[in-house]
Amino acid sequence: MTKAPTVEDVARVAGVSRQTVSNVVNTPGIVREATRLRVEAAIAELGYRPHAAARRLRTRRSSTIGIHLDPYAGGIAGVVLDRFVHALTERASERDMRVLLYAARTAEEEIDRLGDLLEGGEVDAVVVTGTFHGDPRTGWLNERGLPFVSFGRPWGEDDVAAPAHLWVDVDGAAGTRAATEHLLAGGARRVAFLGWPAGSGTGDERERGWRESVGAAAGPRWVVEDNVALARDVLAEGLARDPEVDGIVCASDSLAIGAHLAAAVAGRADIPVIGFDNTPAAEALGLSSVEQLPERVASGALDLLMGESGTVVAPRPATAGAAHVLVEPRLVVR
Incomplete structure (x- = not known):
């Protein structure tokens, strides 16, 4: 041998x-x-x-990155995060790092779990997912000095010039902008947007891309929670009220599938509908969608935590313009 x-x-x-x-x-x-x-x-x-085990003993590091595993909620919305976790695990392994999954139902419960992991020396760093305005997890981590990066921006006044912490995200506005411009280039004259209620940072960003690019072709802005059946009902009523709509940009694939079903029932199956997430469900129905490229997000998170080729956690300073990776998504046309 x-x-x-x-x-x-x-x-x-x-x-x-x-x-x-x-x-x-x-x-x-x-x-x-x-x-x-x-x-x-x-x-x-x-x-x-x-030898990873020997290195852990020598350096007193766990060589482990923790990441929260969202509770199973059914539907199709969790596909992107699943792909991200898989990619993070594969790329961390290439750097001789392990990924530890932990479960929590609320932000407060997650903080308790993080406290246990920190006290036990089980992780060298954490990837926080699903950030939101006033997120208590990031403040807790900053106070305790545990290195972390978030998948999702801090949602401060200026996350680029004055970042609260390291973050990586997908440029949602760029994605819906590309979707809107594609519909306009195809001859659409009244493009609607189907999105979530205001206040969701991610949803607001995706709506912004549509607003900034639709111009005089702006159609209605319909609001619904992220649910296929609810989206179908909202679109059925919306198309009845505004039959001139000839293109729809959606904040997610769940909404896009609901819109597609409503258009078909209304005899308007020819209306192009574009989703966001590029899930297998959208692909199966032949719907165009915005691909988030979670594999690039995973690479960006590790680069921020460990450097471009590092094998230990050595986070980049959270300085203006250098504390983030913003991944531009890709429109998949079908």
Whole structure:
């Protein structure tokens, strides 16, 4: 059996000391770029993998990132977060990090769970999901100094120039802007928006993209909770009141499916409907949708927490313009 390569083997091939190899593996930011690249090339050539358990004992780090697992709610809305968690786990593993899933039904319950994880030294960092205005979790984490990044912006006055913490998000306004422009380019003259009640940061951003691009072709703005049946009922009434609508942009695929069903029942199956999330359900129905690219979101979260090639948690400072990754989504036309 071939002997696994060691730190000494990497050091010999790269022409550096054992400590330099250790620095490249654990804290690459302190190593000169030319040296780091030489060591990384030697690691790749030899197929060297640090022993994770030994490193945890040596560094007193857990090499673990915690992330909240949302309660199962049925429907199709959780597909994007599921993809994100899978991608985060795969990409963290590539950096010799583990992902720990924990459950909580409320923000307060999550804070209690985070307290247990912090006290037990079970995680080096946390990824917070589903941020909202006045989110108590982020303030709690900041006060206790536990490194974290949120999937979802802080929703402050200016999250770019004055960030409250590290964050990664999908540019929802860019997504609905692309959807609206696609409908207008296809000849639509009255484009409606089907969204959630005002006050949802994510929903408001998606509505903003439609408003900024629809111009004189602005149709009604219909409001409904994220539910297929409710969306179908709202659209049935809305189309009856405003039969001139010839294009619909939606804040989610759940809403888009409801709109599609209502249009079909009304004999208006020709109305193009565009959703948001690009779920398998939308694909099966042949609906165009905005793809959030959760795999890029996962990579962005790890880059903020660990640097572009780091293998330990070393979060980027939350400074103006550098504390976030904003992923531009992609419109999938069907």
